Amino acid sequence: MPKIIGGSLHEHREQTRHKLFAALSTLMTERGFDAITLADIANAAGVGRTAVYNHFPDKEALLLGFMTYETEQYAATLQRAIDAIDDPVEQLRTYIRQQADLARVYHVAPRPELRSVLSRGAQQRVREHVVLVERLLRDVLARGIATGAFPEQDLDVTVPLVNACVSGRNMPADDEERARAVEQTEAFVLRAVGAPVGQLV
Missing domain, CATH: 1.10.357.10 (Tetracycline Repressor, domain 2)
Known part of the structure; x- marks a missing residue:
């Protein structure tokens, strides 16, 4: 079971989303949206790839x-x-x-x-x-x-x-x-x- 970030499941979800948003922003600045994958975003955010799918079904939904x-x-x-x-x-x-x-x-x-x-x-x-x-x-x-x-x-x-x-x-x-x-x-x-x-x- 993945480690919970923050004091509650809600805080964990919010913090994970913010980490994904920060990673997406950084990668878009470096490479552009079309050149990055969900795996790249998960890696940059320091979360498992499955964690991304718990929040967003695809890259467009994340953007x-x-x-x-x-x-x-x-x-x-x-x-x-x-x-x-x-x-x-x-x-x-x-x-x-x-x-x-x-x-x-x-x-x-x-x-x-x-x-x-x-x-x-x-x-x-x-x-x-x-x-x-x-x-x-x-x-x-x-x-x-x-x-x-x-x-x-x-x-x-x-x-x-x-x-x-x-x-x-x-x-x-x-x-x-x-x-x-x-x-x-x-x-x-x-x-x-x-x-x-x-x-x-």
Whole structure:
């Protein structure tokens, strides 16, 4: 019988999943998703190959689990950051900054190039989790409209446009250039949603 990690079976399962996720992330960085096997992941995680199958039936299911976990963690972190602010304009600025920092903090959420290796059904499941992040943006914009910070607008149109702007851009690695790019993105998005001119600086 395998040794239990942690104080309970639940903790054991959670810790094993996290070890598998960490191994998958490392191996994807080194080789790419297509070049690794479940055996490689099990070996890197320090668990038996059968332990992987106790959690995920195949490599795609493991990637989907990892992407789901990362997206949920990111959404929770973003929600806490937004909840700490009252002003909708500053909430939107925070959303933009968090999205700009996404690739440096979270490994897969919501990277389109990784979603492309998933089957159509798995892509739909990932999309359902990405909606969590979009809902936060929608809430910020709706609050801004309700308080008069932003003019009335169709959020079904605005939300995907803003998300395409802030999540579809590769930010520079250099800190100074990155700060400038984030500042320009903030100003662009704030103008796009109709924030007062005085709030753009």
